[in-house]
Amino acid sequence: MPELPEVETTRRGIEPLVVNKEVARVVIHNAALRWPVPGELIRLLPGQQVRSVGRRSKYLLFSFAQGTLIVHLGMTGHLRLTPCDAERRKHDHVEIVFTDGTAMRYNDSRRFGSMLWSAADPLQHQRLVGLGPEPFSPGFNATYLHRLSRGRKVAVKPFLMDARVVVGVGNIYASEALFRAGIAPTCPAGKVGKAVFERLVKSVREILTAAIAAGGTTFRDFSDSQGRPGYFRQELCVYGRNGDLCTVCSTPIKQIRLGQRSTFFCPGCQK
DNA sequence: ACTGGCTCCTGAGGGC
DNA sequence: TGCCCTCAGGAGCCAG
Incomplete structure (x- = not known):
């Protein structure tokens, strides 16, 4: 994936x-x-x-x-x-x-x-022209997210996964970033404050940076690259961990569906 | 303008 | 062992 x-x-x-x-x-x-x-x-x-x-x-x-x-x-x-x-x-x-x-x-x-x-x-190109900023670019920041999300009722997780908002955040890292930032995935994007978006931007960058680092060690040899599934699995805090106890507060991780996608979060840490 | 739902496809995994 | 069912997911597209 x-x-x-x-x-x-x-x-x-x-x-x-x-x-x-x-x-x-x-x-x-x-x-x-x-x-x-x-x-x-x-x-x-x-x-x-x-x-x-x-x-x-x-x-x-x-x-x-x-x-x-x-x-x-x-x-x-x-x-x-x-x-x-x-x-x-x-x-x-x-x-x-x-x-x-x-x-x-x-x-x-x-x-x-x-x-x-x-x-x-x-x-x-038609497929690229409407895309949002890269997550590591200066254009991806709390002010931008705050402005873009005002009045939006969509939950913050699908909002974050919308490529017109920011590119490259897929289902796994959206759950992970929201966990890190302590934001409930179901929270309407329009209700998220600027300071909280600040945390989210930081979390997105941290999780992507860590994953790139892990990927770099796993995909070294491209003459034999069928990929190794789950290469970042051991570092995931919530994704795929339904029922496991949260590593921070020991609350069981919950799985729900949001925008047709499996969504994992800690009800204790994420408000 | 938004929003949610559907769709493409194959393979993995669970249940019996 | 084998079959059937469900689920997984990026992103375009469409109806309401």
């Missing part, structure tokens, strides 16, 4: 393996992702070099001279670098073969991911 830390870890791992490599050919084994993989990649990419691998929100941006390959990992998407003659795996969708004999393969069992092409500024 890639949230921002996992995507950033993927970016850091894959960039040194593909940067400056020239594409020899593109093979689309199965174009069926969230949107069909654009067939034009087959004629556009060969001959071009990967200049850099960037990230905006949970989108990876593979920059080429003539445009940008935009990759979203969805729920189960993985990128791995293999020798180009390595055996294919089930759910390999797209293969980008480089002139040095390696290949980057996109594998996605649930097909929630996507692969898009942007000939112009990728940040202006």
Whole structure:
């Protein structure tokens, strides 16, 4: 379940393996992702070099001279670098073969991911243009959240998970950040005060920083990256811990559904 | 303008 | 052992 830390870890791992490599050919084994993989990649990419691998929100941006390959990992998407003659795996969708004999393969069992092409500024792409600030950018702060949330009745957890508000906070880290900040996930966003948002901003950054650090140690080797599920599991305080006793106040952790999503919190710590 | 609900998909895990 | 059911989740989309 890639949230921002996992995507950033993927970016850091894959960039040194593909940067400056020239594409020899593109093979689309199965174009069926969230949107069909654009067939034009087959004629556009060969001959071009990967200049850099960037990230905006949970989108990876593979920059080429003539445009940008935009990759979203969805729920189960993985990128791995293999020798180009390595055996294919089930759910390999797209293969980008480089002139040095390696290949980057996109594998996605649930097909929630996507692969898009942007000939112009990728940040202006339809999928990226309306996104909120990055959680580590100065634009993500208590004043911003306070202003944006006035009059909003939506619970603070789905509010925090709304990519138009801030990007990269998925279901797991939303629960964790709210626990750290001592905010009940059900509290209407419009009722949250500025000082409390201050704590939330800090918590979001702390939890993402810790997760990126943990991801960095787990995803070191991208030639063999099928990911290790639950890599941050041991550091989670509430997520997936329904019935466990809170590490702070020993109240049993509760699980509810909020905006169709499993939500975990400590009724003792979070008001 | 908001809000909540539905949807895509496959694999894991629980119950019997 | 095996089958069936439920659940998981990012984010676009739509109806009210």
